[in-house]
Every structure is written in C-alpha cells, then in structure tokens.
Amino acid sequence: MYIIVAGGGKVGFYLAQHLLAEGHEVLLIERNPDRVTEINEVLGAVALPGDAAEAATLVAAGALRCDVVVAVTGEDEDNLVICQVAREKFHVGRTIARVNNPKNEHLFRMLGVDVTVSQTNYILNLIEQAIPDRSFVHLLSLQHEDLAIVDAKVSKDSAVANRSISEIELPPNTAIAAIARGAELIVPNANTLLLPGDDIFAIAHQDQEDDLRRLLV
Amino acid sequence: MNVVIMGCGRVGARVAALLDHTGNHVTVIDTDSRAFRRLPPNFGGETIIGTGIDEDVLRKAGIEEADAFIAVTNGDNRNIMAAQVARLVFEVPEVICRIYDPVREDTYRRLGLTTVCPTTTVSAIILDNVMRGTGEGSGARGGTT
Numbered sequence: 001m002y003i004i005v006a007g008g009g010k011v012g013f014y015l016a017q018h019l020l021a022e023g024h025e026v027l028l029i030e031r032n033p034d035r036v037t038e039i040n041e042v043l044g045a046v047a048l049p050g051d052a053a054e055a056a057t058l059v060a061a062g063a064l065r066c067d068v069v070v071a072v073t074g075e076d077e078d079n080l081v082i083c084q085v086a087r088e089k090f091h092v093g094r095t096i097a098r099v100n101n102p103k104n105e106h107l108f109r110m111l112g113v114d115v116t117v118s119q120t121n122y123i124l125n126l127i128e129q130a131i132p133d134r135s136f137v138h139l140l141s142l143q144h145e146d147l148a149i150v151d152a153k154v155s156k157d158s159a160v161a162n163r164s165i166s167e168i169e170l171p172p173n174t175a176i177a178a179i180a181r182g183a184e185l186i187v188p189n190a191n192t193l194l195l196p197g198d199d200i201f202a203i204a205h206q207d208q209e210d211d212l213r214r215l216l217v
Numbered sequence: 218m219n220v221v222i223m224g225c226g227r228v229g230a231r232v233a234a235l236l237d238h239t240g241n242h243v244t245v246i247d248t249d250s251r252a253f254r255r256l257p258p259n260f261g262g263e264t265i266i267g268t269g270i271d272e273d274v275l276r277k278a279g280i281e282e283a284d285a286f287i288a289v290t291n292g293d294n295r296n297i298m299a300a301q302v303a304r305l306v307f308e309v310p311e312v313i314c315r316i317y318d319p320v321r322e323d324t325y326r327r328l329g330l331t332t333v334c335p336t337t338t339v340s341a342i343i344l345d346n347v348m349r350g351t352g353e354g355s356g357a358r359g360g361t362t
Binding site: 053085101103 | 270271272273292293294295297298299301302305306318320321324327328
C-alpha cells in the first residue's frame with residue numbers, strides 16, 4: 001500500500017519506520033526541514049519538507065495515487081484539515097487522524113475522518129489498568145459501532161457472584177468474552193459460574209458500561 | 218446581534234470594534250491576552266482568553282446564543298476547524314471563516330463554509346490597479362479612467 005504520513009515527530013517517525021519494515025511504500029511530510037534531514041538520514045529518502053494541508057505538497061507527495069493518509073502532527077486543527085483536504089481534493093480512500101484533545105474525537109468523525117486515535121485516552125486507559133484493585137476498567141474503545149472492551153472484577157458482594165452466566169440478565173448487546181481466574185483463562189458457556197475475584201472481560205456498547213458496572217461489580 | 222469573533226489581530230479587532238460601535242453584542246476570543254490591546258478603549262464587548270477550537274471555550278464565549286461567528290486567527294486550519302465546530306456542533310446561523318490559502322479556501326467553500334480569502338481578494342485589487350496604471354484596465358472596479 002502507499003501511505004502518506006503527515007507529521008515527523010516521534011509518532012510519525014516510528015510509524016513510518018514500522019510501515020516501511022512491513023513493506024509498505026511510505027512518504028512522510030514534515031514542516032521542519034532540519035527534521036526532514038534527520039529523518040532521511042535514518043530511514044532513507046522518505047521524508048518531504050512541506051505543509052501537508054497545502055494542496056501543492058500533497059500533489060508533490062502523489063496523494064492522488066495514495067491509499068491511506070495518516071495525520072499525526074501535534075495540532076488537532078492541522079490533523080483535521082490534512083484529512084479533510086486528502087479526502088475532498090484527492091479522494092483518498094482512508095484517512096486516519098491522531099487526536100491530541102480527547103474532546104475532539106467525536107467531532108473528527110462527524111467531519112468525515114475515517115479513524116481517530118486519541119493517545120490521551122489510550123494513556124489514561126493504560127494507567128487506569130495499572131492501578132491495583134480497580135474493580136471496573138475500560139480497556140479499549142472499538143470504533144466499530146462504538147463498542148468497548150471492559151474488565152470487571154467480581155466482588156464478594158456482587159449480585160452475580162456464585163451464579164452461572166445463564167442466570168444473569170446482561171444489558172442488551174453485551175457479551176462476556178472471557179473470564180480470568182488466577183492464571184486460568186476460561187471461555188465461558190451458559191453453565192460457567194462467576195466466582196468472587198474473577199476478572200470478566202466483556203464487550204459492550206459504550207453507553208452500557210455503567211449498567212454493566214452496576215451489575216457485575 | 219450576538220457575535221463571537223475568534224482572533225484579535227488587526228482584522229479581528231477592527232471588526233469587533235465596528236460591530237460593537239453599531240450596537241451589537243460582541244465577544245472576542247484570543248489565546249494571548251495582549252492581543253486585546255488592539256481593541257479601542259471604549260470597546261463595550263467581552264474578551265475571553267482561550268482557543269476557539271475548544272468547545273468549552275466557545276460555550277464560555279456565548280456561542281450557543283450567537284447569531285454569527287467569525288474566525289480570523291492567523292492559522293487557516295484553526296479557522297477552518299473552529300468554523301466547522303460553530304456551524305455543525307452549535308448551529309450558528311452565520312459563520313465566516315478567513316483562509317489565506319486559495320486552494321484550501323476553494324475546498325471549504327465547496328463544502329459549504331462562508332469563506333474569505335485575503336490572498337485572492339488583495340491580489341485582484343493590486344492587479345487591477347497595476348493594469349489601470351498601464352492603461353489596460355480590467356474593468357473590475359469600473360475601469361473608466
């Protein structure tokens with residue numbers, strides 16, 4: 001695939017390096033010419049100096065034949081416009097934007113960006129998982145249909161403790177995918193009992209996370 | 218009319234002063250408090266420090282009751298993003314967005330934003346004057362001299 005990466009900071013650099021290693025054709029656009037020189041010294045001639053929101057830069061980068069544009073600069077407004085110009089002017093099939101301010105994630109998707117990646121949310125999630133004794137942790141947001149993967153720890157006092165899955169009324173469109181009990185990973189069926197201390201990995205609609213929390217924890 | 222202006226540079230400050238002078242309720246947003254010094258001493262509107270691409274800052278500036286939003290910071294992309302937030306999230310009836318880059322201006326005009334491009338406008342005026350000086354008036358401004 002031909003992938004254009006806009007923004008040559010740490011994220012753009014390592015992304016380009018990774019994509020090149022996977023055998024893709026990659027072009028990185030970076031505004032700062034000194035940074036372009038640095039990148040080209042390490043990765044070979046892959047970086048082009050310029051403003052990725054400018055049509056002239058995108059033409060020079062061959063945007064018309066590119067499959068994916070990934071905008072990972074540090075500025076949300078730049079990432080948004082780079083993706084919109086790529087889509088509207090160059091008909092790029094897939095646009096991916098890094099979102100620095102989590103508040104902008106919904107807006108970006110409303111404005112036609114295909115995929116948004118909010119690093120602030122990812123880091124928050126990772127830290128949340130690392131804090132011991134959290135009873136309900138949002139592990140991952142899936143962009144498909146706004147689903148989430150959550151980890152809920154069954155407490156002694158939980159309404160579902162010592163009951164089988166068939167006895168529990170889960171919120172609609174929610175599925176228990178796996179149960180971690182100590183070192184054992186259980187793929188549950190209707191007769192599986194939920195024991196205090198179990199970690200339940202469930203897939204749920206993001207707006208049903210609170211219902212699920214009340215039920216399981 | 219309630220008007221929110223993002224960017225208190227020369228243009229933002231002037232538009233704010235004129236609208237304020239003609240009896241409108243004006244709120245000006247800028248990231249730099251020193252920019253508000255460009256407003257005249259008798260300016261009766263409000264000033265908010267912050268970035269207009271942040272929905273909370275826009276709310277604080279009264280965007281929900283605004284009849285018009287004007288995006289005139291120095292950054293094209295910032296203006297474009299704020300204008301789209303004003304139009305699509307807050308449904309402000311009149312949204313005007315300054316874009317220096319003519320190609321980007323064309324793209325977003327097609328997408329339905331009301332845009333102003335100083336580059337093409339000023340270039341046209343300059344060319345017109347140059348042509349009139351050489352007796353090849355384009356007629357764009359009357360061209361009868």
